[in-house]
Amino acid sequence: MIGYIRVSDSKRADGESQREAIKAYAAKRGIQISDWIEEHVSATKTELSERKLSSLIISQQSIIVSDITRLGRHKVMELVGAIGQIASYGELHLAYNDTIINSENVDNAEIIFTVIGQSFASAVEAQKRSERAKAGHAKRKAKGLSSGRQKGQKVKSRLDEHTAFILNLLDTKTSKAEILRKLNERGVSITRSRFYSWLEDRGLHNKKAEFQTDMFQA
Template sequence: MSTELVLVRALAAIVMENMSAREGHAALVKHKDALMALGSNLVNEQYASAIKATNKSSFKLACVALLSTVKDLESVAEHKPKVIAYVRVSDNYKQDSSTQRSVIETYANEQGLTVDEWREFNLSGSKTTSEERGIVSLVEGAKQGDIILVSDVARLGRDNIHSVLHTITSITTKGASLHFCYSKTSITPEDTNDIAKVFIALGEAYAAVKFAEERSVKAKAAIQRRRNAGLQVGRQKGTKVKSKLDDHAAWLLNQIEKGHTKKAILEMLERDRGVSVGRAQLYRWLDSRAGGKGINKDYHGK
């Protein structure tokens, strides 16, 4: 049993006993060494306030405050820090999460991190609230030592900088750190009051997003120029490109032969084989590798 839990029970008993200030002082002093050993300035201050209390009412109030603080410390002590990856795509029909997941996984491997939990949302950043996008629950659930990974700062929202700053400071104030995997920058609890470092990290994160957007615009312009010149655009028809699904071809075809739905296959693929792809990517693979075998695109459960 942890020291914090022992103290929680002892303090709860003192509060429930409804002791006089003198009796309470005698009971509380027995736990002084354990309380001081927690190394919390707030606990030290609240203990001193309880000892100085001159009547039953003020002593009880001081003990209730002390009990609350020790409970918080116990919660932190029991929490095992987690690595949480947050993924959001704006349109499930035009995009899939594989690119973001790949960026996050690559960064995690470089940093020696293992993702404990994936949170994925298919919602527009400009047309939905932070609660709908899972940002509120992400912030509220952040705890001391947690590491939150996002591919880029735009995943936190495109509405306004004030909202993004609020999200970042809320996470770091809780003792968690936030990592932007594209720009390979991070903001930690130690950076919360370092305004310069926070804005530099944000600037690098936004620059990475801007660079990607500009690269996309240039690529589209180049494609249009080739079209205007009557030149071939993209790969030659029928060209097969290496897919991460190729290594699982036999397994995929076997699941289809067994009659599993495409939705079930995608879930098993991620759970059992650690491969995450969107439904559209699976359909394209089946079209090119298996002649569209087993596809029923009109039935959304498939």
């Protein structure tokens, strides 16, 4: 079993959090990871054939990833094709979702649409962040202000790379206290207040799990 990590920017530290999530999942399942593949490329700027993932698929290796967005975010047919290819000879494990996709369930529309939906929810959120940042920069430039971060401006968070994981838990009515525990298990330690602030900044504070419920848990 191969642990596969993809980080869009070589300067970002998310590779380690992906690795820890995969390790925790493998330990829980009693899986031995024989090798690790990590690459620093953007899925939106490269074709699958240009990435190390393609070589893994060609060599017919079963793969563990932290979440489906590591395979891709934008190209629907490419993502579906990659999932299908892996399932045709082995298994694709999604650590955050505690899900295995193989030949027995790859034709299950609910499973496939759910994981692909997470990928594109993450992509949409990333695009929104980019658009907001560009709009803010243009506004400051038009006013002759510094392009540096202004007071009250949204800052990048390490939670951003875990958006798909968090959205999936919120959509399944997982309490926010439980989400914090699951994040901690995967090496992402963050305070309740910072987590709530992140949810509010990203417009996710009104998802199905309610703050009031969480205050009496954990």
